[in-house]
Amino acid sequence: MSSAKDIVPRMDGFSRTVSNSLSLSTSPTFTFHSPPSSFGGPKISSTKQLKPFDTKDIKVLLLENVNQTGQDILREQGYQVEFLKSSLPEDQLIEKIRDVHVIGIRSKTKLTERVLREAKNLIVIGCFCIGTNQVDLQYAARQGIAVFNSPFSNSRSVAELVIGEIIALARQLGDRSNELHNGTWNKVSKGCWEIRGKTLGIIGYGHIGSQLSVLAEAMGMSVIYYDVVNLMALGTARQVATLGDLLAGADFVTLHVPESPETKNMIGAKQLEQMKEGSYLINASRGSVVDIPALINAMKGGKIAGAALDVYPNEPAGNGFYFSNELNSWTEELRKLKNIILTPHIGGSTEEAQSAIGVEVSHALVRYVNEGATLGAVNMPEVNLRSLTLDEPNHVRVIYIHRNVPGVLGRVNAILGNHNVDKQMTDSRGEVAYLMADISDVKEAEIKDLWQSLEELSSRIRTRVLY
Numbered sequence: 115m116s117s118a119k120d121i122v123p124r125m126d127g128f129s130r131t132v133s134n135s136l137s138l139s140t141s142p143t144f145t146f147h148s149p150p151s152s153f154g155g156p157k158i159s160s161t162k163q164l165k166p167f168d169t170k171d172i173k174v175l176l177l178e179n180v181n182q183t184g185q186d187i188l189r190e191q192g193y194q195v196e197f198l199k200s201s202l203p204e205d206q207l208i209e210k211i212r213d214v215h216v217i218g219i220r221s222k223t224k225l226t227e228r229v230l231r232e233a234k235n236l237i238v239i240g241c242f243c244i245g246t247n248q249v250d251l252q253y254a255a256r257q258g259i260a261v262f263n264s265p266f267s268n269s270r271s272v273a274e275l276v277i278g279e280i281i282a283l284a285r286q287l288g289d290r291s292n293e294l295h296n297g298t299w300n301k302v303s304k305g306c307w308e309i310r311g312k313t314l315g316i317i318g319y320g321h322i323g324s325q326l327s328v329l330a331e332a333m334g335m336s337v338i339y340y341d342v343v344n345l346m347a348l349g350t351a352r353q354v355a356t357l358g359d360l361l362a363g364a365d366f367v368t369l370h371v372p373e374s375p376e377t378k379n380m381i382g383a384k385q386l387e388q389m390k391e392g393s394y395l396i397n398a399s400r401g402s403v404v405d406i407p408a409l410i411n412a413m414k415g416g417k418i419a420g421a422a423l424d425v426y427p428n429e430p431a432g433n434g435f436y437f438s439n440e441l442n443s444w445t446e447e448l449r450k451l452k453n454i455i456l457t458p459h460i461g462g463s464t465e466e467a468q469s470a471i472g473v474e475v476s477h478a479l480v481r482y483v484n485e486g487a488t489l490g491a492v493n494m495p496e497v498n499l500r501s502l503t504l505d506e507p508n509h510v511r512v513i514y515i516h517r518n519v520p521g522v523l524g525r526v527n528a529i530l531g532n533h534n535v536d537k538q539m540t541d542s543r544g545e546v547a548y549l550m551a552d553i554s555d556v557k558e559a560e561i562k563d564l565w566q567s568l569e570e571l572s573s574r575i576r577t578r579v580l581y
């Protein structure tokens with residue numbers, strides 16, 4: 115949307131000057147108020163809904179089969195939504211991202227600095243999932259691109275999957291089922307166990323780990339957990355001091371940590387060696403967390419009696435791809451192992467989770483595009499102001515994302531100070547600061563100058579003006 119636009123006077127009372135040189139994402143003309151008729155969500159009669167002037171100008175790219183609930187919310191706004199079922203190879207992603215203001219992804223699409231550098235119009239990224247490791251969050255913030263996710267809408271789904279896997283591994287269900295599918299009746303009890311009285315070791319006691327802890331105890335398991343943070347134990351669970359303590363004490367070890375340099379290959383040959391003889395490993399966090407060749411060796415040697423993997427270092431872009439050595443060199447060997455459950459990253463894939471995520475993330479995107487609110491953003495300070503009301507017709511909301519350096523507020527307020535600043539909030543996070551101000555008595559003709567003056571400040575990352 116960097117193409118030039120002409121001055122477009124309209125007859126419907128919302129006529130606005132559309133810039134002939136400014137990119138849509140930053141132009142004041144991009145973010146004009148229009149009537150609330152198509153705006154979704156509950157309305158308070160006196161609340162003035164801020165939104166872009168012409169919502170059909172807002173282009174949204176949704177990748178990786180984002181749930182219908184999310185698509186509907188964005189389409190109801192009048193945004194132009196392009197929906198694709200899978201992720202895109204980097205070159206195609208770069209082509210598409212150049213044009214859009216909003217992108218929605220799940221865990222596969224890598225929004226690296228290289229990709230984001232090309233995303234000249236992008237103002238916001240929605241991760242329709244928990245993990246945000248696939249996005250270069252710092253770079254995005256430095257470009258004034260906010261990132262939102264859904265921090266716990268699929269936690270329960272992951273926890274339930276893990277509970278199912280614990281029982282399935284303890285009873286070798288995958289193998290028995292495969293055998294019978296192939297016509298072989300193989301009734302055995304050797305190496306099959308109840309889970310009652312066994313110890314579950316949870317690595318990462320956050321939203322998922324703690325939920326799992328409650329479910330596991332309800333089934334008669336003892337729970338120990340290891341986390342880098344000191345966390346309150348639920349039920350009778352017990353935090354242990356070191357990873358080694360957890361590995362030595364658990365019959366089942368399950369991973370619920372984010373992808374980070376610290377968690378890369380957190381479970382390798384040495385850690386597998388520290389685990390109990392005949393114990394089980396479950397990984398539904400990120401593929402980089404377990405050294406899979408080391409796991410293959412430990413399973414071949416009988417040290418590990420079973421494993422369940424939902425995530426892999428390299429995952430296919432979408433459904434229908436063959437799970438072979440082309441993706442990860444050890445795939446064929448992994449597939450041949452006994453008592454291993456391999457699932458295609460479905461931890462959060464339930465109707466409940468996907469529909470809730472669709473709603474949560476899309477609402478966050480709409481609030482950001484239309485009102486500039488950053489509540490829940492994972493890479494920006496959280497800033498919000500109470501809504502403008504219909505009794506405030508000549509009010510304008512200014513959003514100024516800037517480098518967090520001394521002296522900026524004075525310079526910004528010198529510009530805003532020509533008007534009445536009704537309310538203002540500013541906060542910073544690392545190198546980036548976010549200022550939101552509602553100013554009154556602004557004439558339509560003054561808006562562009564206001565925007566231009568803010569844009570010209572050397573600290574500027576991005577300026578938006580909404581009314």
Ligand SMILES: NC(=O)C1=CN([C@@H]2O[C@H](COP(=O)(O)OP(=O)(O)OC[C@H]3O[C@@H](n4cnc5c(N)ncnc54)[C@H](O)[C@@H]3O)[C@@H](O)[C@H]2O)C=CC1
Pocket residue numbers: 244245246265266268269272317318319320321322323340341342343370371372373374376377398399400424425459460461462463
């Ligand atoms: N398989 C799937 O479909 C899904 C996978 N996930 C993955 O699960 C991860 C965990 O999710 P949540 O529980 O919601 O995250 P969370 O942020 O609520 O909890 C993560 C916990 O890990 C701890 N942690 C971080 N680094 C650690 C380290 N080096 N050692 C020990 N503990 C460490 C944190 O202190 C925190 O308590 C996500 O980051 C995501 O990658 C999340 C949802 C679905």
Ligand SMILES: O=C(O)CCC(=O)C(=O)O
Pocket residue numbers: 220221222242243244245246268459461462463
């Ligand atoms: O459902 C997905 O696509 C990703 C789930 C996941 O890994 C997450 O929420 O972090």
